[in-house]
Amino acid sequence: MRVDYHSHILPFIDDGAQSVEESIAVLRQSRLQGVELILATPHFYIEDVQSVHKFLHIRKHAYKKLQAALSAESPDEVPQILLGAEVLLTPEIPYLEDLEKLCIEGTNLILLELPFQPWSEWVYRALFYIISERNLQPIIAHLDRYISINKNNLHYILSMEVYIQINADSICNYFLFRQIKKWYRDGIPLLIGSDVHNCTSRQTYFGKATKKILRAFGPDFFQRTENIGAILSEACKCKNKC
Numbered sequence: 001m002r003v004d005y006h007s008h009i010l011p012f013i014d015d016g017a018q019s020v021e022e023s024i025a026v027l028r029q030s031r032l033q034g035v036e037l038i039l040a041t042p043h044f045y046i047e048d049v050q051s052v053h054k055f056l057h058i059r060k061h062a063y064k065k066l067q068a069a070l071s072a073e074s075p076d077e078v079p080q081i082l083l084g085a086e087v088l089l090t091p092e093i094p095y096l097e098d099l100e101k102l103c104i105e106g107t108n109l110i111l112l113e114l115p116f117q118p119w120s121e122w123v124y125r126a127l128f129y130i131i132s133e134r135n136l137q138p139i140i141a142h143l144d145r146y147i148s149i150n151k152n153n154l155h156y157i158l159s160m161e162v163y164i165q166i167n168a169d170s171i172c173n174y175f176l177f178r179q180i181k182k183w184y185r186d187g188i189p190l191l192i193g194s195d196v197h198n199c200t201s202r203q204t205y206f207g208k209a210t211k212k213i214l215r216a217f218g219p220d221f222f223q224r225t226e227n228i229g230a231i232l233s234e235a236c237k238c239k240n241k242c
């Protein structure tokens, strides 16, 4: 199953889709580019939203609106959707009440965005705490976006028990792809996310990226992350049954 691990497709909730129509257009475009399952991961900024409960309430409302409109669509024209969040890691996040409710639904996978500044000790401690004390499985969002500011710190993250997500548009970038190829050759399983926000300025490059990956590495690239795909398949089955 082709999974887009990172997207902003829910309407009205963050800087992603700004209407239900835009959400549907992005979903259709994603499906045309081969996406079968998309993780809807709106930004979770604790400073803005204040609590997990409030965020879930807003997300539920956005998803309901989208679902109502999607019922008129042919199901094979859009990918399946699992809800999650892109949680900005701040010092309080590891101790946040109900943090597990921000995981991708039906799993213990949590998409974490790291700070866009040079990382210090607290970042690694926070990740370690989330893994060992909260028993969650972090997916680090778009590691490729930290190359310029944290080049010398990336190996700390790569040595932890985390999954790494890379952005599709970075795969299409010659210089960033050189680094991504190196990670892959070092044996690191990589998850592709579009980080799509709309159909124009931050559109999905999932199809282009997938083609480039298949040309460079063949299907082995995706086989390396089959275990996580299976977890998500199970979560979809469970969601459809309920």
Ligand SMILES: [Fe+2]
Residues within 6 Å of the ligand: 006, 007, 008, 086, 195
């Ligand atoms: Fe994002």
